[in-house]
Amino acid sequence: MVSERAADVTPFLAMDVLERANDTDDAIHLEVGEPDFDPPDRVVETAVESLRAGNTNYTAARGKPALRRAIAAHYDRTYGVDVDPDRVVVTPGSATGLLLSMAALVDPGDEVVLTDPHYACYPNFVRTVGGRMETVPLRPADGFRPRTSAFADAMSADTTALLLNSPANPTGAVMDGGTLADLVALAAEHDATPVVDEVYHGLSYDVEAHSALEYTDEAVVLDGFSKRFAMTGWRLGWMVVPPTLVDAVNRLAQNLFICAPNFVQDAGVAALETPPERLDAIRETYRERRDLLVDAVADWGLDLGYTPQGAYYLLADVSDLPGDAFDVADLFLKEAGVAVTPGVDFGEEAADYLRLSYATDADAIREAIDRLDALLATVDR
Template sequence: MVSDRADETTPFLAMEVFRRASERADAVHLEVGEPDFEPPGYVVDAAVDALRRGDTGYTAAAGKLGLREAIADYYDRTYGVDVSPERILVTPGSSPGLLLACLATLDPGDEAVLTDPHYACYPNFVRQTGATVRTVELDATEGFALRPDRFAAALERDPEVLLLNSPANPTGAVMDGDTLREVVELAETRGTTVVADEIYHGLDYDVEARSVLEFTDEAFVTDGFSKRYAMTGWRLGWVVVPESYADVVNRLVQNLFICAPSFVQEAGRVALEREDDHLDRVRETYRERRDLLVDAVADWGHGLDLGYTPGGAYYLLVDVSELGDAFDVADRLLDEAGVATTPGVDFGPAAADYLRLSYATSMDRLREADRRISVWLADV
């Protein structure tokens, strides 16, 4: 018999759309958040060198000390915060870090608060613990900004966890420092543990993304190499934990994941230690792509509405309600125009009338998507 937790785990629609779109050789992929960049050459070289010298065995569950020290140095130079390597655990991707945070803080019957919209997989991480989800709806007219007053009512119930994501998937919203500080202080007054997904840090365009660790040592923070370094398939991330949780999370890693791949950890260390203009180039490229797609949506007409400019990550949420059901619109765009998008319902009820469009693809492909959608809309 299938367990209730497994049965209640919902599919990730973006990957379902990706599967369908991959059957079309001419599809323009705006559905998945996978960078089209290659990892820096020195990162690839570091992995190959590690393989050639036989660096293919187990590591400590927490990860190689050299990588954890490089991560600690990253927090020092980027945010001016002192994080002990003992609080850092390396994970095979950032998603395991989120699961570990949930397993370490939630019991059956507990409650975790998420924003709505939210990353599609968050509720499923919570469900694996037997806890329940409570959502705080964000306002599209405010650019899906995270406002402290919107969290106040939800936190009155003293939930165990508040899960934050900035820059956010699927909205691209970025919390400024004052807002993040206020939300963290609000959570701490209720005894609620903050879990922050910071995987899109570094991809911020108008407002500087601030780390939760600047405002508290008692939060869980996940991050990784997939987005900034285009290392999605390398599966390398980390979680920073409060000091009192380091031992228990280490035990969870030992049992659930053993460790992240050793040679990939070497590549991650080099990525963090090498100072160059890689991230600046990536950020500016995404800014140009964002601006192109924002302008394109404004020109499409037909009631399509964006209403805001995302400040980070590489997504837009576009209101397609005047064209019909978002599922149907996504199906027609793929079948009739060859453009793959993700129905917004994957990201919560507040996004049900929207499509998520990713601009993690080339300018040429974005222009082609714009052309195809414009032609398609002319016949609608």
């Protein structure tokens, strides 16, 4: 018999669309956040060398000391923040860090405040540990950036954590430092812990993405190697946790997943040593792809209302097209072979939207634009 916990977990629609698109001839994938770049050569070489050296055994649950030191050095180098490597816990992907953070902080009935739209899997992490959610609506007129006052209105005596994401999936919004500092302070006033998903750091355009660790040692910060280093299948991430949570998170990690793969951790050290010029070039490529899609959405007469400043997604309002967002996504896939994700996957506030990913190459994006140009010219509005 299926548990209530499992029954409450909703499907991840982007992956459902991916499965359907894989069964569609010549489909163009704008539905998933899968970078089309290869990992840096030195990362691959390091993993192979580590395997050949026999590094296939368990490591400590919190990760190899060399990787934890490299992560701490990354915060010093990038943000000017001093992080004790003992506060770093290496995880098999940043999603595992989300689960660990919820398990460490949230008891049944506790409240977690998060934005709407939000990353599709956030509610399932909260539900899995028995928590309940209060959401803060985001608006395209604000660039989908949160207002501190809206968070203050949403919080209560039962609020245990604020779940934040910047640069954000699915909107591409980037919080400025002042807002992030205010939200951290607001959490402290309510004796709540900020849990800040920073996995898209390094992928922002014309704005600076700030880390919560610039403003507090009491946040749980999540990051990983999947996005900016194109290491999605390597499953390697990390958490930086407050000193008071180190022991609890380590015990949970020991029991729930043992450790991240040994040789992949060595590759993570190599990734963090990647010359910044490589990431600069990748970021510029994403910016060019973003601009292609932003211009196309305007040409289609769909309301965007903002320009994404980070990650590699945008939300397009399709409420003027026939049917709901599911119908439009189905039309795009069946009639044009273009796979996109219905916005309802990311919350009620995104129900009239489609999420489009520009993590694929520019030629594929141009082909998708041409196909949708032709299709939308035939659609009555």
